[in-house]
Amino acid sequence: MKRTLASTLVVFAVSLVHAAPAGDRSLLGFSDARAVEQRKLEAQFDSKLQKENLRTWMKQLTARPHHLGSAAGKKNADLIAELFRSWGYDTSIETFDVLFPTPKTRLLEMTAPEKFVASLAEPSLKEDSTSSISDELLPTFNAYSVDGDVRGPLVYVNYGIPRDYEELERRGIDVKGKIVISRYGGSWRGIKPKVAAEKGAIGCIIYSDPRDDGYFQGDVYPKGSFRNELGAQRGSVADMPQYAGDPLTPGVGATKDAKRLAVKDAPTLTKIPVLPISYGDALPLLRALAGPVAPESWRGALPITYHLGPGPAIVHLKVAFDWKLVPAHNVIARMKGSTRPDEWIIRGNHHDAWNFGADDPISGMVALMEEARAVGELAKQGWRPKRTLIYAAWDGEEQGLLGSTEWAEAHGEELKRKAVAYINSDSNGRGFLYAAGSHTLERLVNQVSRDVKDPQKGISVAERRRAKAIVEETGENRTDARNRADQRIEALGSGSDFTPFIQHLGVASLSIGFGGEDGGGSYHSIYDSFDYYSRFGDPKFEYGIALAKVAGRIVLRLSEADVLPFEFTNFAETVGKYVREVEKLTDTMRDDTVELNRQITDKSLEAWRDPNEKYVAPKPKVPVPHLNFAPLQNAAAALKDAADRYDSAVREREGKALSENGRRELDAILMTGERSLTTAQGLPGRPWYKHQIYAPGMYTGYGVKTLPAVREAIELRRWSEAEQQVGVVSKTIEGFAREVDRATAIVQGDPGS
């Protein structure tokens, strides 16, 4: 197998400079000969996939509410573990003890100008067989809301993000001592009570406006897929941008004996009580508001004039919880690698749901299971993976990525040594492939997506993905879709189990799934059920099979490659783009600040405003200085050079394979590369988040902030912090470039086999 690495590297190099043509059969990390073998393996893998399994398992796993701490959740974990064992995996259930407060009291009423008591209940429907189950059902609530009993005038705050409060201030509206009602959307839900509390509000109601996932979008359930009048969205409101996982055990696994914070000291709990409601319950409250009419972009689809308040609606909100620890059962199934047992490919999906959770998470879970079963079938025929495979079914994701985070924290040191990559999925349905993650894996994702066909359209999922960008995007994004060799993958923020891996540990990660043609509006309601999913989600379970094919290929290529299929030029180009973005952000903020200050000082704002309406002129803002981005630009340039040098070295070695030792050494550098994108001290103010390229936003929650330390300092107008963080991030990028240079040195210096 002398030619192995050389051939691999040639392929590697060639695929850098042009889009892989349809007929290109090369595979990143494989020699041409090995690529042929690998494709045979993948064809065998495909042949084992049976969509009927997905349906059967989904039906079983969604029969009862199977949330964290529930009997059905435990039963599901046992069933999944049992199946993994039957497929030949070394399987265990690893349990952590985590904080999960469930409601004892939920009361929302309006006491003035008229009486109204919110129903806080989703009715059962004859078209949805599980909707009549009440045993162990989790009612509508937001996890990690504090207990509270508050009364006050109501204020409508739109999405409840910082710029919404600026609009309120301009209208002279202060939420201090008041209860805010915010609609879902515009940010992760946990941001809403966080900002509301920062502004002095005493309570927070979050409702699902029909504009966002109700009748405005399409017919409501059960006629169509969208949220009906009394459907409500459960969900965690912990301050996850501070840290993920169990609120009581930041940074360490929530084992039996772990040192725990007192509940009262847990910093990720909300500061004020929170409750989610349906639009049926929100309508009387919003209709009772007076005060200024809401700005146009704030108005939803309820048949009312949206006013801001405060009042005359007076609201009483009371919530109390049972602050108990519950067991989170992670199913961990291993298949040891034959030649690289200490290089781990981890593939996960959570198994817990808010209640029935057919879409979220079982649609992804059953695809993962079928993928694992097919891999097990290959193993039963005598094949063994080169590297170790770990399939994980996480518990407690819904509460804040509890199962995955506690496991990642508990095994952090070992994972930092051994983890090659983490591949996540969650919900899945009919539509387009979504892919996000480490850009060192962008080429791998692209190659895989060219090899899997869209089940309904018969073209590759890559082609569909590209078509979507061409048709729906404009400008640079459309040009990229047309001309860039690889389609871009997104950067990861948060919202699923990849977070502890990529952002806390620095394990290269991907998050994948299909969707966009699978309706919407069942999210975190009791109607996320088998009946719903089999009508609107993926009725033939064929996109579940497509997900198994995509994820299975990613796993099998990571596992079987001669050299790990990481690639650096795409990453370097992407980092360069982020650097230009933060520069542009600063320029835009500078121009906007100049314009705002000018409108204040030349009195245009005062001249423009309606004299009959209350208006508080904004204060002039401190001008945006010119920041020194040179260190970032130099670091990005250094990264590009290093990536190009590695690429050249690979080309120059064509026909001269590495030694086995060289391959191992190269793997060791490649697999830990992502770790060098983290810093020990983490991001400013939130040390749990270590990654310097990707993080969830402090005020977006799920939404990613790239180059977060720099970008958020700019957004928060902390100019000296921004310049300081430019230094930190630049050094981090330079450190990564040096790792790439170490890899180059091996490619150049290895004596060969």
Added chain:
Amino acid sequence: MKRTLASTLVVFAVSLVHAAPAGDRSLLGFSDARAVEQRKLEAQFDSKLQKENLRTWMKQLTARPHHLGSAAGKKNADLIAELFRSWGYDTSIETFDVLFPTPKTRLLEMTAPEKFVASLAEPSLKEDSTSSISDELLPTFNAYSVDGDVRGPLVYVNYGIPRDYEELERRGIDVKGKIVISRYGGSWRGIKPKVAAEKGAIGCIIYSDPRDDGYFQGDVYPKGSFRNELGAQRGSVADMPQYAGDPLTPGVGATKDAKRLAVKDAPTLTKIPVLPISYGDALPLLRALAGPVAPESWRGALPITYHLGPGPAIVHLKVAFDWKLVPAHNVIARMKGSTRPDEWIIRGNHHDAWNFGADDPISGMVALMEEARAVGELAKQGWRPKRTLIYAAWDGEEQGLLGSTEWAEAHGEELKRKAVAYINSDSNGRGFLYAAGSHTLERLVNQVSRDVKDPQKGISVAERRRAKAIVEETGENRTDARNRADQRIEALGSGSDFTPFIQHLGVASLSIGFGGEDGGGSYHSIYDSFDYYSRFGDPKFEYGIALAKVAGRIVLRLSEADVLPFEFTNFAETVGKYVREVEKLTDTMRDDTVELNRQITDKSLEAWRDPNEKYVAPKPKVPVPHLNFAPLQNAAAALKDAADRYDSAVREREGKALSENGRRELDAILMTGERSLTTAQGLPGRPWYKHQIYAPGMYTGYGVKTLPAVREAIELRRWSEAEQQVGVVSKTIEGFAREVDRATAIVQGDPGS
């Protein structure tokens, strides 16, 4: 008075090169000495204005339905004429006989999937005293709909403009043999049945969506100013972009003996029956539609999922009219000019309403009356205008500018010889000054608006207008607002009585009024009443006084100037902008065509589309050729040069006044300048419209198309017509430039006095 003209021209020149500073007291067309006199005159004029008169007259004029052909309409005309006479005007009522069909039958019902009969009635409200009057009330209907009795499946067509039908086609929906329901907005209402009929529909319903002027925008009447559940918008649906005025007498005055078309041959009547309805009546119809969900931008604010149909809603629409001629009574009040009796300044507002019409048109009418009264007071003190003033109160505007058009047609030849300018107003309310019209008058409007104060803010209306543009606009428009010496005025499309003057006769025109802070939603409903207006429109009638001050100054400066206050550099700059716009339009259409064709041929559209939804791929479009815009560019350059030469000539003559004869000759050129922007043959396919710079759009109705012959040929993808019209329009502009040069020759060659 030897220095008169020279001083005038210096001022004239200076104001070209910088924004008039706050202390600039110069007036276009006046010497410095005469400007001081003029300002004294204007101060006297201001001192006569009494807002209580506006309230009193509004109360009188809105007491009963006073539409075209009504007893109250005749009574109002008599009252207005009486008042004008009492103020010293030579006043007559000029009557024309015009077609005005009023409803005999109005029926709209849904026969499937359930029964529903539309109420078609606006209820009386205790908060609105005239809403209980039923005598001579015009019910909700669209004037110039043909009779019809049709049944068919319903299709929702959004605004019912051509691009909406492209969206329907992509979804495989054809309106042939069907009844369309369109919402108000997006175009003038008459466009909707016109396009619907072109597409084969058999009936057209137009409803007011609460998104556009109902509860989405603010509280509904009587709590707030917006349209309530059963409020409906009456209005003409004649094909006004073909010609304005009486449908039976295109191009000639509808005098007793005029030759009339048979009703069946009148080309501006609709081809299919039309009926306007409220959102209360529309809701059951729209809720009953199935078929694809409407595109997001099509969805209104009703609490339903907007579907496109066709059906299953089956609708029966029956309308029949009394096709009668009625008298239109124009009140014409003259005050003869002392030294230039054959130079006419015409100032008009209509007096007819759909019913009570406090806002539309009485708010503007009473401001005009108070203006005329104050001018009359000046005359009673011995002052006489230099030029002739004509105040007009038009009838039949609502049906299609009938009164003004028939008068303009009947007196067309004399007007072409004698009319200096036409100044229009219509509705008026609290807010910002709106001004549109001939750009040769842009500087005059700017100078006037700097001299009138906003009654609530205490700053000039020019400052408020500028502040609005700075705060609300972006990019080039904001830069213009900040840096351009004069604030831009809009170009005129149609929608009020200026149309026959500017677009048919080529009389320089302006349309002015205040608004933007005066609510909205009473338009063409019975709630456009005194009670409404005195709460939401202009409660103190102070913006009525502001309008009298603005319009009065424009009239008095046009009347009293040494030389008519036209100016050409702003016009030349504006024409240059229009030329760049049509070039850019072509480039954008070319790029869009390339992109669309590419997405068809490379199959991205096919790859992108949801396989579960019906989708008819668009056909490739003929590529957009490169057109020869050089003649237009050269003409615009020639115009700019001519304008600059005139400007230089004026500067060079400083201190050396023109002879009286020279001034007369110069006036003669200046007053007829706008006529040279028209062509005898008019616009392609619509010869009534003669103006080559401004016209209402064929498919926008009210919305202006500048350089219409060229722009519309491009929009309709008629490339050879576009190039041909480039020639026509270029020659027209060159002809105008020659007129400017003739004016320059007088300035340069006149021996002086």
